[in-house]
Amino acid sequence: MSLLFRFLPQGVDIAHAYVTRLENYTVGMFLGIHAHELERPQPVLITVEMLSLYDGPVGDEITQVVDYDFLRLEIGKLASAQKFALQEHFCDRVAALCWAFPPVIAVAVESTKPDIYPDAAVGCRIVRLRDAIASSQ
16 A cells, blocks of 8 residues: 555545556756766656545546656656755655646655665655645644
């Protein structure tokens, strides 16, 4: 089960909840605070998980659900548009893209820099709730 369910207030009806994932999308981008991280783009893996609630089962039309093609394209644009110092800030910006889809009520974004250390990857994961859900807590 998605960790996003843990962040929902009690009483939220999840009878028609859908979790959509974009997993390990790899972009080359400038991300970091050290000079060697800003010399050239580095690979960053991005995973986005979105929890959407609907009144009933969805039909077989892309207009009814999260369009991960759109999300992938927008993340790519964001990653190439500017240099980011912190993964936390970059993840917040990616999360904001998910609010383009009205059914999305919660989002988790993870970024991973696999090449920073020879023996470990470094990353950040954030969870955000849509304003209406967050304000009901």
